[in-house]
Amino acid sequence: MGTLSGLYFAFLTFIFLCRLSLAQGTWPLDTVGIAILQQDTTICGASAITFQADFAPLRETTDYIVSQIPFSIVPYLDSNGDPIGLGVTLADDIPGDPPITMEFPFCFYGNTYQIYYYVTNGYISFSPITVNQALNWTQEPLPNPAANAAINGVLFPAADWYPEGDVFINYFDTGNAPFRKRVLTYVECPMFSCTNLLGTFQVVLEETTHVISNHIVHVEPCYDWENGLLTQGIISTDPNTFLIYNNRNAVAFTADNESIRYYPNGDPDYTITWFINGVAIPAANGHQVTISSFIPLQPNEVKVRITYGCSGNYFEDAIIVNSTLPIVNWVNPGPLCSDSPSLTLSTLNPGTGTWTIDGVPSVVFNPATLSTGSHNICYNECGIEVCQDITITELDLSWPHPGPQCIDNTPIILTDFINGSGIWTIDAQPLTIFDPSALGLGDHEVCYTACGSVSCHIISISDAASIALQNPPGPLCADDLTFDLLTLLAPETLSSGLWTGTGVSGTTLDLQVATDGLVTYTLSLANCGTASASLSLDIRQPPDAGWNLDDEIGVCAQPLMLSDKVTGTAGGSWQGEGITNETNGFWDPAFAGEGTILITYAVTDGPCIAQLTRSVNIVPCIFQYGLPNAFSPNGDGINEVYKLEKDPTVELRVFRIFNRWGTLVYEANAADVGWDGTYKGQPQDIGTYTYHLIVAGPEGLVKEEKGNFVLVR
Numbered sequence: 172m173g174t175l176s177g178l179y180f181a182f183l184t185f186i187f188l189c190r191l192s193l194a195q196g197t198w199p200l201d202t203v204g205i206a207i208l209q210q211d212t213t214i215c216g217a218s219a220i221t222f223q224a225d226f227a228p229l230r231e232t233t234d235y236i237v238s239q240i241p242f243s244i245v246p247y248l249d250s251n252g253d254p255i256g257l258g259v260t261l262a263d264d265i266p267g268d269p270p271i272t273m274e275f276p277f278c279f280y281g282n283t284y285q286i287y288y289y290v291t292n293g294y295i296s297f298s299p300i301t302v303n304q305a306l307n308w309t310q311e312p313l314p315n316p317a318a319n320a321a322i323n324g325v326l327f328p329a330a331d332w333y334p335e336g337d338v339f340i341n342y343f344d345t346g347n348a349p350f351r352k353r354v355l356t357y358v359e360c361p362m363f364s365c366t367n368l369l370g371t372f373q374v375v376l377e378e379t380t381h382v383i384s385n386h387i388v389h390v391e392p393c394y395d396w397e398n399g400l401l402t403q404g405i406i407s408t409d410p411n412t413f414l415i416y417n418n419r420n421a422v423a424f425t426a427d428n429e430s431i432r433y434y435p436n437g438d439p440d441y442t443i444t445w446f447i448n449g450v451a452i453p454a455a456n457g458h459q460v461t462i463s464s465f466i467p468l469q470p471n472e473v474k475v476r477i478t479y480g481c482s483g484n485y486f487e488d489a490i491i492v493n494s495t496l497p498i499v500n501w502v503n504p505g506p507l508c509s510d511s512p513s514l515t516l517s518t519l520n521p522g523t524g525t526w527t528i529d530g531v532p533s534v535v536f537n538p539a540t541l542s543t544g545s546h547n548i549c550y551n552e553c554g555i556e557v558c559q560d561i562t563i564t565e566l567d568l569s570w571p572h573p574g575p576q577c578i579d580n581t582p583i584i585l586t587d588f589i590n591g592s593g594i595w596t597i598d599a600q601p602l603t604i605f606d607p608s609a610l611g612l613g614d615h616e617v618c619y620t621a622c623g624s625v626s627c628h629i630i631s632i633s634d635a636a637s638i639a640l641q642n643p644p645g646p647l648c649a650d651d652l653t654f655d656l657l658t659l660l661a662p663e664t665l666s667s668g669l670w671t672g673t674g675v676s677g678t679t680l681d682l683q684v685a686t687d688g689l690v691t692y693t694l695s696l697a698n699c700g701t702a703s704a705s706l707s708l709d710i711r712q713p714p715d716a717g718w719n720l721d722d723e724i725g726v727c728a729q730p731l732m733l734s735d736k737v738t739g740t741a742g743g744s745w746q747g748e749g750i751t752n753e754t755n756g757f758w759d760p761a762f763a764g765e766g767t768i769l770i771t772y773a774v775t776d777g778p779c780i781a782q783l784t785r786s787v788n789i790v791p792c793i794f795q796y797g798l799p800n801a802f803s804p805n806g807d808g809i810n811e812v813y814k815l816e817k818d819p820t821v822e823l824r825v826f827r828i829f830n831r832w833g834t835l836v837y838e839a840n841a842a843d844v845g846w847d848g849t850y851k852g853q854p855q856d857i858g859t860y861t862y863h864l865i866v867a868g869p870e871g872l873v874k875e876e877k878g879n880f881v882l883v884r
Contacts, residue, residue: 212492220492223459224443224475231437232278232381232481235405235414242428244373244386245345247356254358256343261291262336263363264308266300273353274344275378278435278481280323280407287324291334293401295355295374296324298408308363310400310421314411321402322410327374327385328403328419331396333363349484351378365393379484383433385416392423399423405433440480446489448472465494497522499555506562508622513537516548524552538563568593568619568626573605575631575665577699582606585617593621607632631665636694636702639664646709647682648779654680656690659706668694685710714774715739716781727792727868730759733770740781743774760789796821796866801881804848813880814845817866824873825865831858848882857882 247255261267267289276283284297290305303319308331311320321329334340339360346352353376359369371388383405392399400421406413416431445455447462448471465471474489501520514536516526526534527549528541536548543565549558570588583605585595595603596618597610605617612634618627639661647654656670656678670678670692674685688708695701717739733745733756745756747770749763758770766789773782796817802810815823821842828837828846836855837846848855864876 212490219461219463220465221459221461222445222473222475222490224477225458226477227380228439229380229441229477229479230435231281231440232435233281233437234435235383235433236436237404237414237416237431237433239417240384240430240432242386242430243384244388244430245352245354245356245375247341247354247358247373254338254341254356256341256354256356258338259289259340259342260336260338261289261334261340263291263333264306266290266302266305270299271342273376275348275351275353275484276482277353277376277378278381280405280412281437282408283481289340289355291332291340291360293329293332293357293370293372294321294324294326296322298323309397310402312421313402313404313406313413313415316410320410322406323408325374325383325385325405326402327372328387328390328401330370330390330401331363331393332357332360332370333366334360346378349379349486352376362393362396364396368393379479379482379486381435381479381481385431385433387426387429389427391425394423403431442478442480444476444478446472446474446476449474465492467494469493497524497552497555499524499550499552499557501550501557501559503559503561506564506622507536507538508624509538509543509563509565511538511623513539516550520550520557522550522552524550526550536561564622568621568624570619570626570628572628573630575633575667575696575699576605576607577696578607578612578632578634580607582609585619589619591621593619595619605630633665633696633699636696636700637664638668638692638694638702638704640692640704640706643706643708646711646777647688648711648713648777649682650713650779651682654682654708656680656692659690660692665694665696668692680708682710709777711777711779713779714743714776714781716743716772716774716783718772718783718785720770720785720787722786723788723790724760725792726760726763726765726789728760730757730761732756733758733772737772739783740774740776743772743782746771746773763789765789765791792868798862798864798878799880801883802848803883804854805884812845812847813882815842815864815866817842820868822867823864824867825863827863829861829863830855831860836860855882857884 249255259267270286270288272286276285278284279297282297287295287297288300289295290300292305292308296304301319304321307317307319307321310329311317332339340355340357342353342355344351344353354373355375356373357370359371362368362370368391370390372390373386373388375384375386377384385403390401392401400423401419402415402421403417403419404413404415414433443456443458445452445460448466452460452462460475462473471492471494472489473492474487476485476487478485499520499522504514504519507514516534516536525532528536529547536546541563543563545560545562547558548561549556568589573583576583585603585605594601597605598615605615610632612632614629614631616627617630618625640659641661643659656675657666660666666678670690672680672685672690673687674681674683675690680690685708688710689705690708691703691705693701693703715738718733718737720733720736733750734741734754736756737743744753745758746753747758747763748768749760750756750758750770751762756772767786768789769784769786771782771784773780796815798815799810799813802813804811813828815826817823823840823842826839826842827835830836830850834850836850839845859879859881861877861879864878865873866876867873
């Protein structure tokens, strides 16, 4: 038997008549659809009360609706990042054996199950899964009457997932009866033919409500296999009865952080039983029941039980109704000031009665909006009324700060500031005379308290004007713009003095204006003399991070030291593609490769840091050469030799010619010679020949090429 916050009771009191009522909820709801139980209720006297249960109606699973909900996956990893629950090891396209048992019955398309079967391809079934079904990785649109099609289960989504014998499927139960959940999660499972694509998705079967939740962390299609088709939905034992979410019926789709929920949507399938003090109320099978009497001056339990017809599960909740008379005896808070915070009257005497202020209904006593003087406050509950007066007093608690004092100053009479009925304290001790010689050096808190309010000032006592400066925090960089001079004062030095120096404005030093960094602090105290102290700050100017390099460099260019390109401050560090030494900036364009890269030079001087980033375009090293596609060694003096035409910067390293049978008929390593069309002194046949060419370009770039040409006569 499960107990859950299953009912919502509210009540209204009408002179000995109480009623509990709330409207019936409707699907779909993201929770189990049960409102939270309110606190137990005490009523005045005894009379008829009407109670009403509010819960989402439990419906038959003969039909479903589906809707998207906020992403709310059940946590499936522990604090170490390992999957929670029991793991399932499956070979590819093999049905799970034996089936998995659940701790609770689950209704699906009108039938009740307590086991389910599983397969690697992203679905579970409440019917045994055959080998042919497990081997059916091709997604065909539903309805699919084929014997190897998925049936009687949840596709969440179905596709050709590929666990390869590893554990990618885990399941566990969470929650308490009668609202437990069976959670089954595919955790980073690869797809067949696209093992780099990992899917994480989850199905949740909920006890009693028989709601099905489907959460997807990430799923994307494998277009290289079966067109990347996936199917997301539910299907009954009848292949023609199914529900597809968002047209995802054998289509390629991508989903991230997505949750949907399938709700049973058949006829209502539940009974309601009401109890009073443990005894069922005859003929009470509705959302509402009226109880005419209660046992006086004793707790009375009113309980309702909701039983689901499909599984027989039930949940229930109860409320205690006490029939009694209230205690009306509230404590007067005493006089309040006009600036006192608002007072919630229900805190004086909590209950369900009514409050009035000067005869007007109100539950908030706000001194700021009420006039000074007495106000009549009354509380009435169940015919019992208690009235008292609350007084509002107008007081001005402000008093002037006398400023710092010297140890030999004349004592201050505090009542000269405010001479009222309040209390003066110095350092939390009741005193009305501030005597510097008696109190001693340092800060002293002086407070005046009246009518629940307090006003305080700190009065400092010193024996002479004195200054203690702290060491600066080290070198400062002009790029920081400003420096707070108050940080140079020792804790015992008063901050009311005057700062002077180049770049000083108030208590701030402009680092870009300051020249020598010399600042002076002067402190003058009434009757305590004047003191002055100076300090020089080390202000550094930012270094120059300037450097130059061609915007475009060939990939075959020789390595160079970027430190040679610095036009500003030397000694910095280098960062960028192709740089193997950050200190001297050794840079190899060939290592960086073609394309646009960013190179950064950073230089530091104490607290100052400067850097400059430039883009360099690394381009291919191009050189020119060419071969004809035919030649005619026929003695007419035209096109008699087949040879390489090249730029002077190009070096020929290999030049070979082969006939159609692969015989090497010519080989040379100089560009100014060529093949005359003979082999071993004999003219060769007309036809197609193959050449193999290796050349070296500027800056050491080597290129190899093979091709065909034609010999004609």
